[in-house]
Amino acid sequence: MENILSFLGQLISSLIPPSLLSWQTFFWLGVFIFFFVNLGFNLAIRQFFLSLLSIDEIFKQLRKTLTPPKPDSWQTLLWISIFSWAMSLLPAREWMQGFIATCAWFFLIPGIHWFMHEEKFKVFDLTLNIKKGLTIGGLYLAPWITGALICTLLFSGLPEEERTRIALLSWPPISAVIAALPKFIGIGPKYKTPNPEARQDLVILLLSNLLLSCWFQLFFLTQSWLVDYPSLITEDLSKSAFVIKFVNNPTESRGVTILDQAEVVLKEQLDGRSWSQVERWLLELEPQMQQLEDVVMTRISPVKENSLWGLQGQVLPRTEYQMQMMAVWQGPSADGTGYYLMKSCQITRVPDTRRSIARTVASTQIARVTCDAVTDPTAGQPGDGGGMLSEGVKE
Structure with missing residues (x-):
């Protein structure tokens, strides 16, 4: 026993660093680093598994939300659209890829439009009224979102310099038509003639969106003028009813x-x-x-x-x-x-x-x-x- 204690005493004394530049110093420094690295690694592993459990719970909630409750639902259209886009990657010919991808758009757009009419959408134990959230000041914005998606589909094949201009000019009237369609559909469904009060709202809706298109056209027209005639920006436009200078820095003629x-x-x-x-x-x-x-x-x-x-x-x-x-x-x-x-x-x-x-x-x-x-x-x-x-x- 005395021999063992003597050996341990000599071992401990030999491990005490005689100076900063000694092998004992580097030995204890290595032990110290190993301890904290091991501790950090164990904590990281534990946090990783906890995050995996939370991610798994999130995926369960998402799967529950995106699982179609019945065949005729917006989730069904969404999954068909995703499947169509996946299938568009398989054909070797470009025209076949484009055709299948276009079919995916045909399912995606009505699916999103349907989703925006949800009044009791449950996600993560919360019930959301999507339709109410998209209504601002009595104006339901879903038709304009759907109109933007339709314009993206219709004009995606145009040259880049023309795509934005034509899409913005077409977006307001297309959205107005989408917003007006429910007024012409009755129970059945069957066609119905809007009542006089609804007709007045439809006229205001159509004309206001056509006015918006005109403003877009004026914007693109003035921008093209400034490209072709840059000296116009130096003119005094303070009396103009439709052109406003946001930058007051003087521009050289x-x-x-x-x-x-x-x-x-x-x-x-x-x-x-x-x-x-x-x-x-x-x-x-x-x-x-x-x-x-x-x-x-x-x-x-x-x-x-x-x-x-x-x-x-x-x-x-x-x-x-x-x-x-x-x-x-x-x-x-x-x-x-x-x-x-x-x-x-x-x-x-x-x-x-x-x-x-x-x-x-x-x-x-x-x-x-x-x-x-x-x-x-x-x-x-x-x-x-x-x-x-x-x-x-x-x-």
Whole structure:
């Protein structure tokens, strides 16, 4: 016994770490980590089995809810739809897959519409009135949900850029027809004529949904206008009865882009050229501006709006030389008179320092072009498009 106690004492003393950097330290650290990892693992396993039990209970409740209580029920239509979609994955031909998937939609849509009429839907020991929950302010929303599903089915094959627009335009009238159908079905079922009070409600229902379609169409129309004519967003639309700007940040007119590019082209054509060539260019300002406009339009992004912009120029009299370039908007505007933007450029002559004075009798004069920023839009049209040259350009 004494030998055993002595052995245990020596073993314990040998396991006491003499320093931090010893094998005993790493041994006890390993024991400590193993203990807590094992404890955490056991707790995790226990929690896992508890979660399995709760998941199993959830699946039992879902299975009870989705099991058809009778053959003619919305659960039956839902399961047939799921089965059809599963079967659509088996055929190798695409048209067969599409046909079976479409049949699945034919079961899914009435199944969901039927489900939305449930008044005593039981799930997890709760009884829910789905129909009452979908009624807001006396308006039953189920027909519009069903209409959205029908539009998704009908227009899913269209190109992506057209799908959303056509589906939204068709959704209100299709939903109105679905909402109106019960008024024409009597007990039997058989056709019945709605009473006068119901007819008035049907007319209001149809017209209000057609108005909603018109608003959708107006939205898509204005969006297409802004794509083709981006400068329209710079117009003052504060007096409009149907267009509201939600963003107050100022938007740059396309005329600014045209004038900035015109400045680049003008410098390419005149900057650094001899003064006599520049004066000859200014004497033929009207055809030169037309050529400059053609070059500018090829350098900016092509949109339909480009054809509604014109580029004009004039040289102010008794200046050497101040040239004004104007981007004139000839399209629709808020006040009907149009507008124009202006950029002023100073064309001055300076000595040509690139040439040696020894090689020339007199220093050669060349042109330098500097331009100011584009001015704010001015309502109306410019009074003169280049007729003020006789006094401004000297031969």
